[in-house]
Amino acid sequence: MFSKNKPLNKYLAVFISFLAAVGVFYGGFFFGQNQKPPNGKEFNIINQETGQQPEVDFAPFWTAWNTVSSKYVSAKDLDGQKMVWGAVEGMVKSLGDPYSVFFPPQENKEFKDVIRGDFGGVGMEIGTKGGTVMVISPLKGTPAYRAGIKAGDKILKIGDKITLDMTAEEAARLIRGEKGTAVKLLLLPKGEEKTKEVTLIRDTIIVPILETEEKPGGIFLIKLYSFSGNSTNEFRNALRKFVYSGNSKMIIDLRGNPGGYLESAVDASSWFLPIGKTVVREKFGNGEENLFKSKGYNIFDNLPLAILVNEGSASASEIMAGALREHDVAKLVGAKTFGKGSVQELIEITPQTSLKITIAKWLTPSGISISDQGLEPDFKVEITKKDIELENDPQMEKAVEIVNNWKK
Secondary structure (H helix, E strand, O other): OOOOOOOOOOOOOOOOOHHHHHOOOHHHHHHHOOOOOOOOOOOOOOOOOOOOOOOOOOHHHHHHHHHHHHHOOOHHHOOHHHHHHHHHHHHHHOOOOOOOEEEOHHHHHHHHHHHHOOOEEOOEEEEEEOOEEEEEEEOOOOHHHHOOOOOOOEEEEEOOEEOOOOOHHHHHHHHOEOOOOEEEEEEEOOOOOOOEEEEEEOEOOOOOOEEEEEEOOOEEEEEEOOEOOOHHHHHHHHHHHHHHHOOOEEEEEOOOOOOEOHHHHHHHHHOOOOOOOEEEEEEEOOOOEEEEEOOOOOOOOOOOEEEEEOOOOOOHHHHHHHHHHHOOOOEEEEOOOOOOOEEEEEEEEEOOEEEEEEEEEEEOOOOOEHHHHOOOOOEEOOOOHHHHHHOOOHHHHHHHHHHHOOOO
């Protein structure tokens, strides 16, 4: 999740050698700097002295560099700068964090195209767990949704590429493409043993925000698809509609909501919490914490409120659900959430490259790590294959039961 108002750090590092790339290894350079290739292709290495950790031995890097430069069968065709980008990618992958990614020039351009929306896709949020690429949520009305792809489905192959140990960004890069072109996916649907292959036609993806519905018994349903920049106003309008409708109970459906802006989640939570109540805690690697607190709109008093969650509820969805549950204003119904509770910062390394790196974890008000555990619902209700075939929604039925028999 990115913080919308937080400026992106622009570290315009001169990023020519691997030493400068990692921003460390002064002493490592000392150990390895005299190793020059006796033959083969030589490179003019600059910015070698950037570094601050003398205990790191950089000699293995130079040994490998020199070996490749002198012994590789096509050494004369090597691109030294490309080798640096590959080394940096490997360094970031060694963190074991699927959300920290280095973007070389071409990938950086593609990532910026995605941010601007200049791309064709299939309409699903993906993530990784245990080295497996998984669907967090298909977006309503998109090629993925129409193909019947569900939250929790595993993506085993994209085209002819096996996805094992791919990052989410690597997988997304293969799935995205020019509008109107096809991409083939090999899936293992959640809860099944047999794989299936689907071919999707890429399209321009428009992410929906929310829908409302009045249900029998005075229940008002808000289906929130994402915490986008516009969701704050849309959610406020939905609450206004609820007040004027005369309904007295509410269900907020966050199933399949992959998240979005932190500020939008805090603002939405503020309609149900007194001013100053903690919505989420941001914990950094050095132990420091930032508290994000309710703005105190708090216009509802003892409102019967159920929140629907599932494997596709991630990030900002988990923040809102966790806060309202822990402050005892809502009950969670459905399935365990995805568990994506970290914040990434996009840092410019050179004008052509960037690094998306995890800088903090989100904790619920009581200190539970969303990333480590996800959120278990108060009322766990599974949707079976038969439910899907019959278009039954036992999770919604349970939420209706809870608000109709409201007890805090």
